[in-house]
Amino acid sequence: MNWHVPDNLSFEDALQLSEIFLEGMESNSLKETEIQEIITILISSENGARGFFVTYLTSDKSLADTPTEEVINALKTSPEIVSELLVKNLAMSSAMAITHRRNNDEEMAQGSDRVCQRTTQLIQQVDLGLITEKLQQLQETIVTGAGKYTPFLERWGYDEEQKTVIKHQVEMNLN
Template identity: 60%
Template sequence: MNWHIPNDLSFEDALQLTRTLVDAMVNEQLKDSEIEEIVTTLVNSENGARGFFVIYLTSELSLADNPTQSVVNALKTSPNIVSELLVKNLAMSSAMSITHRRNDNEEQAQNSEQVAQRNCNLIRLANLEIINQKLEELKQTINNNQGSYQGFLEKWQYDEEQKQTIKKNIENI
C-alpha cells in the first residue's frame, strides 16, 4: 500500500488513513519503523492528529490499550499538537461518560471511560512536560473557574460534576 500522506490532509482523509493503518497494524502488515513513520506524519498536522486519535482511541480493537513504542515515539515528534489534543480528549471523554450515564446509556458511558483510560495511558507513556503543563492548566481552570481552558469548558457547557470527573482523571495520571 502507498502511504503517501498529503501535506493538506483533510480530517476525513486522516480518519480513513488511520482506519487503514489500524487494520494493517492488527494484521501485522507493517514494521514498527513504518508505523512510527506513518503516525509521525499524521500527528504532524492538526487534522491528521485529530483523525488519528478519533480512530485509534475509539477502536473496538485492543490496539490502543497497549500502544507500541513506535506509536509513542511518533506522538512525541509533535508535542504541541499532540499535547493539546490528548488533554482535550481526556476532558471530553471524561465528561461524556457522565452525560451518557445521565441518559441511561451505560454502554456509551463505558466506551467514553475506555477512551479516557486510553488517553491517560498515552499521556503517561509520552511523558512530555508540555502535556503535564497543560493538564495542570486545565486543573487550575477547573479549580478557579478561570484560566486558559475556560473557553473550552464553556464551549462544551461542562457542569460541576463533569469538571470534577475531568479533574479526578487528571489527578489519577
C-alpha cells in the same frame, strides 16, 4: 503499502487514513518502522492528529490498549499537538461518560471510559513535560473558573459534576 498524506489533510481524510492504518497494524502488514513513520506524518498536523486519536482511542480493536514503542515514539515527535489533544481527550472522555450514564447508555459510557483509560495510558507513556503543563492549566481553569481552557470548557458546556470528574482525572495524571 505506499503511504501518502496530503499537506492539506482534512479531518475526514485523516479519519479514513487512520482507519486503513489501524487495519494494517491489526493485520501485521506494516513494519514497525512504517508504523512509527505513518503516525509521525499523521500527527504532524492538527487534523491528522485529531483523526488519528479519534480512530485509535475509540477503536474496538485492542491495539490502543497496549501502545507499542513505535506508537509512543511517534507521538513524541509533535509534542505541542499531541499534548493538547491528549489533555482534551482526557477531559472530553471523562465528561462524556457522565453524559452517557445520564442518558442510560451504559455501552457508550463504557466506550468513553475506555477512551479515558487509553488516553491516561498514553499520557503516562509519552511523558512529555508539556502535557503536565497543560494538565495544570486545565486544573487551574476548573478550580478558578478562568484560564487557558475556559473557551474549551464553555464550548462543550460542561457542568459542575463533569468538571469535578475532569479535575479528578487531571489530578490522577499529575501524580
